[in-house]
Amino acid sequence: xxxxxxxxxxxxxxxxxxxxxxxxxxxxxxxxxxxxxxxxxxxxxxxxxxxxxxxxxxxxxxxxxxxxxxxxxxxxxxxxxxxxxxxxxxxxxxxxxxxxxxxxxxxxxxxxxxxxxxxxxxxxxxxxxxxxxx
Amino acid sequence: xxxxxxxxxxxxxxxxxxxxxxxxxxxxxxxxxxxxxxxxxxxxxxxxxxxxxxxxxxxxxxxxxxxxxxxxxxxxxxxxxxxxxxxxxxxxxxxxxxxxxxxxxxxxxxxxxxxxxxxxxxxxxxxxxxxxxxxxxxxxxxxxxxxxxxxxxxxxxxxxxxxxxxxxxxxxxxxxxxxxxxxxxxxxxxxxxxxxxxxxxxxxxxxxxxxxxxxxxxxxxxxxxxxxxxxxxxxxxxxxxxxxxxxxxxxxxxxxxxxxxxxxxxxxxxxxxxxxxxxxxxxxxxxxxxxxxxxxxxxxxxxxxxxxxxxx
Numbered sequence: 001x002x003x004x005x006x007x008x009x010x011x012x013x014x015x016x017x018x019x020x021x022x023x024x025x026x027x028x029x030x031x032x033x034x035x036x037x038x039x040x041x042x043x044x045x046x047x048x049x050x051x052x053x054x055x056x057x058x059x060x061x062x063x064x065x066x067x068x069x070x071x072x073x074x075x076x077x078x079x080x081x082x083x084x085x086x087x088x089x090x091x092x093x094x095x096x097x098x099x100x101x102x103x104x105x106x107x108x109x110x111x112x113x114x115x116x117x118x119x120x121x122x123x124x125x126x127x128x129x130x131x132x133x134x
Numbered sequence: 135x136x137x138x139x140x141x142x143x144x145x146x147x148x149x150x151x152x153x154x155x156x157x158x159x160x161x162x163x164x165x166x167x168x169x170x171x172x173x174x175x176x177x178x179x180x181x182x183x184x185x186x187x188x189x190x191x192x193x194x195x196x197x198x199x200x201x202x203x204x205x206x207x208x209x210x211x212x213x214x215x216x217x218x219x220x221x222x223x224x225x226x227x228x229x230x231x232x233x234x235x236x237x238x239x240x241x242x243x244x245x246x247x248x249x250x251x252x253x254x255x256x257x258x259x260x261x262x263x264x265x266x267x268x269x270x271x272x273x274x275x276x277x278x279x280x281x282x283x284x285x286x287x288x289x290x291x292x293x294x295x296x297x298x299x300x301x302x303x304x305x306x307x308x309x310x311x312x313x314x315x316x317x318x319x320x321x322x323x324x325x326x327x328x329x330x331x332x333x334x335x336x337x338x339x340x341x342x343x344x345x346x347x348x349x350x351x352x353x354x355x356x357x358x359x360x361x362x363x364x365x366x367x368x369x370x371x372x373x374x375x376x377x378x379x380x381x382x383x384x385x386x387x388x389x390x391x392x393x394x395x396x397x398x399x400x401x402x403x404x405x406x407x408x409x410x411x412x413x414x415x416x417x418x419x420x421x422x423x424x425x426x427x428x429x430x431x432x433x434x435x436x437x438x439x440x441x442x443x444x445x446x
Binding site for chain 2: 021029103112117
C-alpha cells in the first residue's frame, strides 16, 4: 500500500509526458515541413503554368486582321474569319513571297496552329489554308 | 536474531530489532520488524477498504509520534483497522547498519501481522521478548515473562502475509533526494518541449491559415487540376515547337530542280507531304535529311510519293 505518490511513478509519468511532447513536436514539425514543401512545389508549378500561359497566349485577333489586311496580300484572294473559336485564313492564289510572309509572321507569333494546308497550283501559286486556335 | 530457512522458499526470514547486531545474509531475506520500529493503533471506521482508511492515519497518530517524517500502513482486521506508523528513513538506515544490502531484501513486514498466531514469547534481542496481549504484539523486557517458555527461533512462521510494506529505499527504488536532479532535468525538458510545441503549433496554424498558392496566381485550387493544366499546356507548347521546326525543315529540304513538294498538310500532330519527282526512291535522301534535322521528335513513313511525318 502506498502512503504517497512514489517518486519513480512521478519520474515515469514525466518520462511519458516528455515522450508525448517530443512525439507531438516531431509530428507537427513533420507536418510543417511537408506543408512547406507542398507550398514550394505548388509555387513552382504555378510559376511554370503562368509562364506557359504567357507563351501559349491566345493571339490578338486585331493584330492578325491588321497584318492580313496589308497590301502584301494583294491579288491573293485572301479571306479570314473566325469560326468556332478558330481564326481561319484561306487563300486560293498565293505567291511564294506572300506564302513566306504569312508563314514568317504567324509562326513567329505565339499561336497554336491547329490546321495547315499548302497545295501547289502551278509553278507560281499555291492555295493556303490555316486554322489558328483563339 | 532468528533466521528460519523455509523449505520451499529461496529467502530466509529474519526478525529484526533495533538492537539486533550484524546480520549475515547470503541470498535474500524477508525482514520482520519488531514493534521497536513502528507504532500501532486500532480504530473502527465507517469505510470499506484499507485504502480509504489510510487517509485517516495521520489524524489517528496525531500527537503521539515523535518528530520526523512518518509513513502509514493500514490492515483490515475483522471489523476494525490496524494503523501502523513508521519512519522509513530510520528503518532503512537501521537495516543498512546491520549489514543488509537493499538488493538482498525480499520484503519488509511488521511483526504484528506476521506473528499474530504467537502462542509463546519469542526473543527479539538479548533483553526483550515479543508477547501477544489482547491481539496486540508487545515488546516487553524478558524479566516480565517466564524465561523457560521463551522461544529462540521462528520455526512457526512458515508463510508470510501479503502485508509487505514499501520502503523508499530498496533494491529497485530510490530516495526522492536521489531522484530530484533527474526530476529537475525532466521538468526542464518538459518545459522546453512544451514551449517548443507551443511555437511549433502556432507556426503550423499560421501555415495552415495561409491562402492557397494557386489562389495567388489565380489558378484552380487543386493540385490535380493544375497538374492537368500544366500537362496540357506543356504538350501544346512542345507540339507547336515541333510544328515550327518541321515547317522550317520542309522549307530547307535539299530538293533538286526536278523535285518539288505539291502538298503540305498538317492536322492533329500529323504532317502529310506530297512530293512530285521521277524517282521516288530518292525520297529516302529527304527522309534522312528529316531525321538528321529533327532526330527523335518525329516518326517518318514513306508510301510512294507521300511522306507522313508524325510528331511524337
